[in-house]
Amino acid sequence: MTTEEQSxxxxxxxxxxxxxxxxxxxxxxxxxxxxxxxxxxKAMLHYYYRSxxxxxxxxxxxxxxxxxxxxxxxxNADTTIFEKIRNFSxxxxxxxxxxxxxxxxIIQELNRNPEFVKNLIAEKNFPNISKFKxxxxxxxxxxxxxxxxxxxxxxxxxxxxxxxxxxxPLLKGFLNFDDEAYKKLMEKRKTEVSDFIINxxxx
Amino acid sequence: MTTEEQSxxxxxxxxxxxxxxxxxxxxxxxxxxxxxxxxxxKAMLHYYYRSxxxxxxxxxxxxxxxxxxxxxxxxNADTTIFEKIRNFSxxxxxxxxxxxxxxxxIIQELNRNPEFVKNLIAEKNFPNISKFKxxxxxxxxxxxxxxxxxxxxxxxxxxxxxxxxxxxPLLKGFLNFDDEAYKKLMEKRKTEVSDFIINxxxx
DNA sequence: ACATTTGTCAACCATTTGGTTAAACTAAAT
DNA sequence: ATTTAGTTTAACCAAATGGTTGACAAATGT
Numbered sequence: 105m106t107t108e109e110q111s112x113x114x115x116x117x118x119x120x121x122x123x124x125x126x127x128x129x130x131x132x133x134x135x136x137x138x139x140x141x142x143x144x145x146k147a148m149l150h151y152y153y154r155s156x157x158x159x160x161x162x163x164x165x166x167x168x169x170x171x172x173x174x175x176x177x178x179x180n181a182d183t184t185i186f187e188k189i190r191n192f193s194x195x196x197x198x199x200x201x202x203x204x205x206x207x208x209x210i211i212q213e214l215n216r217n218p219e220f221v222k223n224l225i226a227e228k229n230f231p232n233i234s235k236f237k238x239x240x241x242x243x244x245x246x247x248x249x250x251x252x253x254x255x256x257x258x259x260x261x262x263x264x265x266x267x268x269x270x271x272x273p274l275l276k277g278f279l280n281f282d283d284e285a286y287k288k289l290m291e292k293r294k295t296e297v298s299d300f301i302i303n304x305x306x307x
Numbered sequence: 308m309t310t311e312e313q314s315x316x317x318x319x320x321x322x323x324x325x326x327x328x329x330x331x332x333x334x335x336x337x338x339x340x341x342x343x344x345x346x347x348x349k350a351m352l353h354y355y356y357r358s359x360x361x362x363x364x365x366x367x368x369x370x371x372x373x374x375x376x377x378x379x380x381x382x383n384a385d386t387t388i389f390e391k392i393r394n395f396s397x398x399x400x401x402x403x404x405x406x407x408x409x410x411x412x413i414i415q416e417l418n419r420n421p422e423f424v425k426n427l428i429a430e431k432n433f434p435n436i437s438k439f440k441x442x443x444x445x446x447x448x449x450x451x452x453x454x455x456x457x458x459x460x461x462x463x464x465x466x467x468x469x470x471x472x473x474x475x476p477l478l479k480g481f482l483n484f485d486d487e488a489y490k491k492l493m494e495k496r497k498t499e500v501s502d503f504i505i506n507x508x509x510x
Numbered sequence: 511a512c513a514t515t516t517g518t519c520a521a522c523c524a525t526t527t528g529g530t531t532a533a534a535c536t537a538a539a540t
Numbered sequence: 541a542t543t544t545a546g547t548t549t550a551a552c553c554a555a556a557t558g559g560t561t562g563a564c565a566a567a568t569g570t
Contacts, residue, residue, distance in 0.1 A: 113547085128334070128419070129332065129334060129415075129419070130335075131331070131332060131334035131335035132333075132334035132335075132419070134526090134527075134528090135527075135528060135529085136526095136527080136528095144548080144549095145548060145549050145550080146528090146529090146549095147529085147530080147531090147548075147549065147550090148547085148548065148549090149528095149529095150528085150529060150530080151547075151548080154529095155528080155529080156527095156528065156529090175481075208414075208415075208418050210477070211411075211473055211474055211476075211477065212332075212411075212415050212418075214476040214477055215411050215415075215473070215475075215476055216331070216332065216335070218476040220476075221476050221477065221479070221480040222480075224480065225480055230480075231481055233481055233482060233483075250506065252499075252503075255482050255484075255492060256492070256495070256496070256499055256503075258481070258482070259470075259471050259478060259492075259496075260467055260500075260503060262470065262474065262478065263466045263467050263469075263470035263471060263474070264463055264466050264467065266466075266470060266474065267462075267465065267466035267469060267470040267473070268462050268466060270414055270418070270470070270473065271414055271465065271466070271469065272418075273414075273417040273418055273421040273423075273424050274413070274414065274417055274424065275462060275465065276424070277424040277425075277427065277428055277433075278378075278434055278436055278461070279436060279458050279461070280436075281458075289458060289459070289462075292459070293459070293462075296455075296459055297463075300455075300459075300463060300507045301507070303453065303506070303507045303508070304503045304504070304506045304507035305503075305506070316517085337556090337557075337558090338557075338558060338559085339556095339557080339558095347518080347519095348518060348519050348520080349519095349558090349559085350518075350519065350520085350559085350560080350561090351517080351518065351519085352558095352559095353558085353559060353560080354516095354517075354518080357559095358558080358559080359557095359558065359559090
């Protein structure tokens with residue numbers, strides 16, 4: 105049994121809400137539009153999820169929980185740093201190519217309401233960087249990688265993997281690439297990003 | 308004479324609108340709030356800028372025109388690639404530390420309305436990558452930098468400089484940093500980012 | 511001095527929007 | 541058959557919102 109999704113009204117609504125919220129953001133999304141997408145009456149939204157705010161929270165947490173495991177992987181897996189970087193880059197890019205609105209949705213709403221992060225941290229499975237930090241410091245001490253703090257390296261890994269999706273409209277414009285060409289570029293990044301990072305830190 | 312800003316009603320409104328639009332985004336921003344911020348009657352907004360949509364466009368173009376010159380610099384300056392990367396990283400991070408809402412605002416609204424990019428491309432001063440491309444290809448051919456396409460390198464430079472600001476709330480959460488500590492991290496990135504990139508490409 | 515344009519405002523308006531209600535429907539339990 | 545609990549809907553509501561109007565003041569030109 106895999107993580108198959110039951111077809112309950114709650115799930116039906118949640119999926120419709122995901123679609124709309126992720127495309128338009130909290131403020132621009134309309135309850136009526138979500139109801140239409142779900143093929144139900146608007147009152148049902150309030151019956152199952154009391155308010156727009158609560159429905160949004162459910163969507164947000166569900167979206168975030170799809171990303172958290174991948175971040176935990178890079179933090180806590182029992183592999184070398186280089187393997188972690190390779191795995192994360194490849195897996196993350198594959199994942200986002202399937203869910204293109206997700207990263208922007210998360211980032212956008214966290215910027216709108218930064219206190220929301222505290223909420224997420226309280227959840228179990230919130231990624232913890234401490235193990236990754238030890239590992240980086242160790243490898244720096246051993247002279248295997250150039251001196252760099254774990255924080256900066258972590259930010260760099262996240263930046264190189266996430267930004268190309270969030271900034272896609274802008275980057276497509278600069279590069280004069282259409283959707284097709286840009287997607288090919290992203291495919292290549294599955295390996296190029298990790299090569300880039302590893303070249304940057306390897307001595 | 309520098310680019311001093313005249314205190315016309317138009318400018319007054321535009322600045323107030325920038326403040327509100329950048330903090331909340333188009334959909335969540337309220338015309339009344341912009342009027343309050345500008346210290347004028349709501350009807351004045353419509354007198355000077357016919358509609359919310361047009362006021363937003365004015366704000367967006369003004370915001371984008373603050374970033375474009377810096378991008379042109381990395382594309383077209385008469386310096387070596389390494390100097391360009393160093394200059395851009397340092398200048399861009401300094402700039403954004405002063406205007407923290409700007410990058411997220413641009414990215415967020417371009418994602419909301421991707422066709423907007425076509426509008427921007429038509430403007431003069433829209434950054435053009437062709438010169439940078441030639442330069443990268445040349446240096447790769449000369450064996451000075453590792454084989455990489457100009458597009459991928461460009462995306463990497465943009466990602467490493469821009470994402471740490473857009474993703475700040477999330478990254479602060481992961482790293483468990485407060486605003487103060489995070490800002491210090493960004494200060495350090497003025498040089499660390501370019502070192503990282505140069506290490507990644509230099510042979 | 512007078513007329514005309516330009517700027518400013520409080521009050522108003524039509525529409526949209528999140529949310530509620532009361533009644534109707536369904537299906538299982540008694 | 542009747543009760544009961546859960547589900548669904550159309551109609552409704554109050555508040556918020558972008559936008560307008562008409563009266564009035566302040567410049568501006570003649």
